[in-house]
Structures are given as structure tokens and as C-alpha cells.
Amino acid sequence: MYDVNSTSADDFINNEEVLATLEYANANKNNIELVDKILEKAKLGNGLTHREASVLLACDIEEKNEEIYSLAKKIKQEYYGNRIVLFAPLYLSNYCVNGCVYCPYHAKNTHIPRKKMTQEEIKEEVIALQDIGHKRLALETGEDPVNNPIEYVLESIKTIYSINHKNGAIRRVNVNIAATTVENYRKLKEAGIGTYILFQETYNKERYERLHPTGPKHNYNYHTEAMDRAMEGGIDDVGMGVLFGLSTYKYEFAALLMHAEHLEARFGVGPHTISVPRIRRADDIDPSAFENGIDDETFAKIVACIRISVPYTGMIISTRESKKCRERVLELGVSQISGGSKTSVGGYAHPEDESEEETAQFDVEDRRTLDEVIRWLMELGYVPSFCTACYRAGRVGDKFMEICKDKQIHNFCHPNALITLKEFLEDYASEETKKVGEALIAKELPQLESSDVVKVKTAEYLQKIEQGERDFRF
Ligand code: SF4
Ligand code: SF4
Numbered sequence: 001m002y003d004v005n006s007t008s009a010d011d012f013i014n015n016e017e018v019l020a021t022l023e024y025a026n027a028n029k030n031n032i033e034l035v036d037k038i039l040e041k042a043k044l045g046n047g048l049t050h051r052e053a054s055v056l057l058a059c060d061i062e063e064k065n066e067e068i069y070s071l072a073k074k075i076k077q078e079y080y081g082n083r084i085v086l087f088a089p090l091y092l093s094n095y096c097v098n099g100c101v102y103c104p105y106h107a108k109n110t111h112i113p114r115k116k117m118t119q120e121e122i123k124e125e126v127i128a129l130q131d132i133g134h135k136r137l138a139l140e141t142g143e144d145p146v147n148n149p150i151e152y153v154l155e156s157i158k159t160i161y162s163i164n165h166k167n168g169a170i171r172r173v174n175v176n177i178a179a180t181t182v183e184n185y186r187k188l189k190e191a192g193i194g195t196y197i198l199f200q201e202t203y204n205k206e207r208y209e210r211l212h213p214t215g216p217k218h219n220y221n222y223h224t225e226a227m228d229r230a231m232e233g234g235i236d237d238v239g240m241g242v243l244f245g246l247s248t249y250k251y252e253f254a255a256l257l258m259h260a261e262h263l264e265a266r267f268g269v270g271p272h273t274i275s276v277p278r279i280r281r282a283d284d285i286d287p288s289a290f291e292n293g294i295d296d297e298t299f300a301k302i303v304a305c306i307r308i309s310v311p312y313t314g315m316i317i318s319t320r321e322s323k324k325c326r327e328r329v330l331e332l333g334v335s336q337i338s339g340g341s342k343t344s345v346g347g348y349a350h351p352e353d354e355s356e357e358e359t360a361q362f363d364v365e366d367r368r369t370l371d372e373v374i375r376w377l378m379e380l381g382y383v384p385s386f387c388t389a390c391y392r393a394g395r396v397g398d399k400f401m402e403i404c405k406d407k408q409i410h411n412f413c414h415p416n417a418l419i420t421l422k423e424f425l426e427d428y429a430s431e432e433t434k435k436v437g438e439a440l441i442a443k444e445l446p447q448l449e450s451s452d453v454v455k456v457k458t459a460e461y462l463q464k465i466e467q468g469e470r471d472f473r474f
Helices: 016-030 032-045 050-058 062-080 119-132 152-161 183-188 205-211 220-224 225-232 248-268 297-308 322-333 354-356 370-379 397-405 410-427 431-446 452-466
Strands: 081-093 136-142 172-176 195-197 236-243 272-277 314-317 336-338 383-387
Touching: 016 050, 016 248, 032 050, 032 062, 050 248, 050 297, 062 297, 062 322, 062 410, 081 119, 081 152, 081 370, 081 410, 119 152, 136 152, 152 172, 152 183, 152 370, 183 225, 195 272, 205 220, 220 225, 225 236, 225 248, 236 248, 248 297, 297 322, 314 322, 354 431, 370 383, 370 397, 370 431, 383 410, 431 452
Parallel strands: 081 136, 081 336, 081 383, 136 172, 172 195, 195 236, 236 272, 272 314, 314 336
Antiparallel strands: none
């Protein structure tokens, strides 16, 4: 039975409730009166329920869809302003005991070279990442209790935080590892991780079990209840996501919001971020995994509907998507992107290595360098940001959500974006990017909506960065 407060995945992602939601949404998708009522509620910026949001997603009245898009843009601007946070994935190991049919790292794939980085190799990767300007990483590894035990992950996090090459530093390590125990989540918290990220892949249990035929990940309930255990283990911020294309997008969308409602009901804090990956072709992938692929327009609609349904949740898109697609969803709600990414083990320090391509988890569509991505963002009117301030200032979990729901977070984001962009321009940017960036900072500085004290401090910090000092934040 559907119960948002239950600790069982069968109840909080109740299949009958998802199906009833889809039926309700389909029956009401052209009910203008209801659509208008939901849009009015969404305009208040306090979010929508999974049923309301599903009606908007199903709606195919062109004029109403335009309203949805413009509301998504407005809400994004109100909550986050024009900053876009940058991060890079770091793959530690592609050993994996699971059988996910859509991922080339699945255990039965014998063509892919298996690789696990030593601490020395991780150090090299981190230096390479610091040398292009990254400050925030998402650590990735396959599930393998023998090759990638929790001790290996913890040691790697320690190594990553310990490296300061020239002016470089990784200031926030987010971790994307398999569902684990409360005890292990506690250890990750103690290691100082930022967000714990775990993609659900698909919420459709029957489909989930079929797409994950072997390995510990086959256990749908254990996987789906992982965020509860993470929060019980003291992790403040969790990042959710589905792999769009594995099941029907309407099912995933409704269930994703039900999951967010569940965390909010049980812990008082919804997800910190939602990622929106779409399935991509890769080595040794079962084509049946692609039955439910979605086009760019549907993808944009999903992003817009997530934005207005959970306005306080950051939204992430990776380099799986093309420049064109990223451009579209940036304005509709995405607040964080990866740039200059390698999706292989050891790909940053040794891009020339042949196994680099061979060990990639998926094809990267956007292959531009970080410098090019930064310049492109600025030319589109965004302020690229390497900010990691909230987690370091203790603005996490419910404290963060409170500020975010009050629409005050951009008062931190905007000055922090300018400061960290300035660091990037001083240390890593090409001449051309630097020119565009300096002009952008000069334009943005007078537009800060923060208090006078923050404005004066920001100007002061920018000057100090020019003189060689680093790592200021609000
Ligand atoms: Fe392993 Fe993750 Fe790939 Fe599944 S998706 S095979 S768990 S690396
Ligand atoms: Fe993210 Fe907080 Fe920095 Fe804003 S101020 S970019 S929410 S870390």
C-alpha cells in the first residue's frame, strides 16, 4: 500500500500508486482548468506533488507547455541565479560484480580491460584534474567487494583531499558508489564527502530486476532504500537520478518525485541534487535496454517539470549530452554540469593511453575542454562556478534546504561564483577565456544582490586573488 513514510521501497515507491498517477495524468492532461490550477500553485515556487507534476508532464497543449517552460526558467533564475557549477567525474575502478545490461562494466563483459587505480595513479589523476582547474569531483567506482572495498574508497578520498598541486585543490568529493550499509555510510560521512550519489536507474521493479539480472544490485529494495540508510548514517546531502530510457519516462518521473517526497517526509530534507542521464550506447550493451529511449524535446520537458516540481533541488547533466542539448536544458533548470570529462579509469593523466577509450563507461558527446566549456557558458550569459562553499561552511542538509527554500541561496552562489571564476581565470584559463571572464566579472559585480558587506568583501577578495591569494568564500 502506498505510504510516503514507510521504510519499505514497495510502499514509498508503490507500483499501484505510480500506475494510478499515470492514469490520472493521462485522463487530465488536457483539462485546462486543472492544468491552470497546477501552474498557479507551481508559480508560488513551493513545488508540486507527484500527481500534479505528472499532469503537467503529460499535458500536450502547446500553449500550456510554453507556460511550463517559461515558469521553469523563472524559477531557476529565482533560486539559483545565473551561476552554473562545474564538476568532473573521477573513475577509480571499473571492476564490477553486477550484471547491469546497459553498462559496459557489467561482470560478464570480457572485452573491456579491467583497471583499478593505485593511490599513486589517483594522485596523478587528481593533479591532472587540478591542472585544468577542477575543484569538485564525483568519484565513481564499480561494485566489487574484493577489488573496491569501502577501505579502498576511503583511502582514495583521503588521497584526493591531501593533494595540493600549485594553486590546485579538490575541495569537495561527491561519491557515487553502490548501495551499502549504514555503517559504511557513516564512514563516508567521517571521510568528509559532499553528496552521496546513487542513481536508481529505474524505479519500475519488474524492469529493474530484469535489467539487473545478477549481482547484489539485483535486490531492488536494498538499492531503493539506500538513501534512507545513507541519511541514517549521517549523510546530509543525497543525490538521486534515473537513467532515462530504461523504463517509460512518465513512470520514472512520477516515482522519482515520490522518492523525493519520501525523503522529505522521513528526514525533513529532499534530495540535494537530481541527475538526468539518458541511456547511451557503449561496449557490449544489450539493445533491449534502449526500448524506451526519449527524444530531446521530451527530455527538455522532463527537465522543466522537475525544475518546477522540486525547485530547491540542484539538477545535474553530464557530458553524455551534446552541446546543443545542454544549452537547452541549462536554461530550463540544470544548475550543475561536468566539463572536460573522461569516463574511463585513468583518462585525465593519460588521455593518450589506448586503454583510455576501451575502459570508458559510456561515450562522451560533449568533448570540449574545460576552458572551452567555461567560455561557452560565459558567452551564453552564465557565470561558471567552482564553488564548494556550502559543504565547507556547514550549510548542508536541512540548513541548506531552509536557505534554498527561502530563495536566499543565490546570495551566496553569486559572489562565490565570481570569486571561484576569478581563480580559474588567474590559474588555468586561456587568454581568450580570461578576456571574456574579466569582462563578465566587471559586469556581474555591480549586479550582486547580496548585502553591502558582501559586495565590498567580494571586490576585496577579487583583488586579493589577483595578488596571488586563494580560497575565499561566503
Ligand atoms: Fe557495475 Fe554500476 Fe556498471 Fe552496474 S552500472 S555494471 S553497478 S559499474
Ligand atoms: Fe553550491 Fe552553496 Fe556554492 Fe551556491 S554557495 S554554488 S549552493 S556550494
